[in-house]
Amino acid sequence: MTTRLPERAARRCHNLINPFHSLHYFSPDLKREMAALGVDHQRAAYFAVRSAAMGAVGAGVVTATFYNFSPELVARHVPAVWETASPAAVLAARARAVDATVRRLLGEEVAAAKETAEAAELALRATEACVPYARPLYAAHADLPVPQEPHLAFWHAATLLREHRGDGHLAVLLRAELDPMEALVTHGATGMGMSSKWVLATRGWSRADWDAACGRLHERGLLDADGELTEAGSALRREIEAETDRLDRAPYEHLGAEGVARLTELAGALISRAREAGAFPEGLIGKG
Numbered sequence: 001m002t003t004r005l006p007e008r009a010a011r012r013c014h015n016l017i018n019p020f021h022s023l024h025y026f027s028p029d030l031k032r033e034m035a036a037l038g039v040d041h042q043r044a045a046y047f048a049v050r051s052a053a054m055g056a057v058g059a060g061v062v063t064a065t066f067y068n069f070s071p072e073l074v075a076r077h078v079p080a081v082w083e084t085a086s087p088a089a090v091l092a093a094r095a096r097a098v099d100a101t102v103r104r105l106l107g108e109e110v111a112a113a114k115e116t117a118e119a120a121e122l123a124l125r126a127t128e129a130c131v132p133y134a135r136p137l138y139a140a141h142a143d144l145p146v147p148q149e150p151h152l153a154f155w156h157a158a159t160l161l162r163e164h165r166g167d168g169h170l171a172v173l174l175r176a177e178l179d180p181m182e183a184l185v186t187h188g189a190t191g192m193g194m195s196s197k198w199v200l201a202t203r204g205w206s207r208a209d210w211d212a213a214c215g216r217l218h219e220r221g222l223l224d225a226d227g228e229l230t231e232a233g234s235a236l237r238r239e240i241e242a243e244t245d246r247l248d249r250a251p252y253e254h255l256g257a258e259g260v261a262r263l264t265e266l267a268g269a270l271i272s273r274a275r276e277a278g279a280f281p282e283g284l285i286g287k288g
Contacts, residue, residue, distance in 0.1 A: 005260060010252035011245055013260050014165055016267040017123065021158040023101050023279050024049075030097035037085040037093055043202075044077035049094045051078070052087040053140035065137050067170050068180045073204025091144070095152065102151045105277040106270065110151075117150035119266040122259050123157030129254030130160060135167035158267075161251060168247035172240050181205055181213035186222065189229045190237050 024030045025046060034045040047069075051062050059075040066074070085093075103111050110116060124146065132139035141163055147153050173183050184203065187193030194202075196210055217223035222233035229237065252260050274280075 005249075005252060005257050008245070009257065009260050009264070010249055011241070013252060013264040013267065014161065014248070016264055016271050017158045018162050018165075019271045019274070019280070020155060020267060021162045023105065023155075023274055024094065024098045026280055027097060027101040029100040029104065030094070033093040033097040033100075034085075034090075037089055039081060039085050039090075041077065043073060043204075044081045047074060047078050048081045048085065048087075048090045049097075050137075052090040052094070053144055054136065055087050055140075056082040061136075065167075065170075067173070068184050068203055070204030070209075095147070098155050099149070099152060102155065105274045105279050106151070110270070110273065112150065115266055116154060116270070119263060119270065120150045120154035120157060122255060122263040122266070123154055123161060125259065126251040126255040126263070127157055127160045127164075129250040130164045131250070134171065135164055137163040138167050154270075164251065165244065165248040169240075169244045172243045172247065175243075176236060176240055178240075179213070181209050182217055185210065185213045185217060186229065186233060186237055189223065189227065189233070 030045065030049065039045050039048060047062055051057055054061065056079060059071065059078045062078050063069065063071045063074045130138060130142065132142060138160060141159050147156055178186060184194065184199050188196060188199065199205060200207060200210065214223055214227060221230055222236060224230050255263065
């Protein structure tokens with residue numbers, strides 16, 4: 001039975017759950033754990049920890065499921081990373097890193113708090129309505145066992161909800177006929193996506209790739225000469241987010257309005273504390 005939620009309630013909830021999943025990507029704890037396995041390169045570590053649930057997959061699978069990374073960058077690290085560390089070893093290292101990161105940023109008392117356990121229970125209940133069809137990253141992570149400790153259970157549920165939405169979002173980008181670089185440029189132009197500096201530093205694309213994407217978007221009438229979204233470009237981005245919301249509505253409708261509101265409150269408190277502790281790098285979001 002469909003539960004009507006307040007407008008954008010699910011998206012607001014997702015926007016606070018998603019950063020909790022992402023905490024470990026910027027953590028020295030992950031760097032330490034992966035280095036202990038012999039994986040020293042930051043990009044190799046990222047590709048490994050996020051794809052390990054799918055097994056020792058090749059560059060093509062990682063490029064397809066991650067979408068916005070340069071295929072050349074992916075191929076420099078995958079599948080070679082699996083010769084250094086097995087997927088099972090990477091998943092274990094990731095779990096240790098998440099555990100250490102959450103305890104360090106939030107404190108032992110928060111990791112074990114009843115509110116954290118409540119957040120985990122609510123988020124896991126939401127995942128009961130997630131579906132695996134055409135959602136490879138979600139489906140792979142859904143096959144993993146749920147951790148027992150509350151902070152790890154919440155992180156696991158946050159991961160499932162993130163990848164479920166993300167897999168659906170890629171289908172929407174394809175329908176909008178935005179290639180990976182064009183998706184990055186238009187999202188950045190909304191003021192909500194990664195800055196060009198961050199994209200070029202982390203995604204393997206060149207300034208020439210960025211400029212070429214801007215040119216294609218200009219020809220489509222989606223970007224103006226100053227790199228700003230046109231009315232049509234803004235409308236397209238709104239449509240993309242709305243359609244992503246539609247494809248991702250089931251978990252939050254399953255949880256219900258009261259549950260979504262409470263999960264939003266709990267996740268917001270956790271991520272605010274993490275931000276105050278310096279969990280995320282400066283310059284991640286913004287135009288330019």
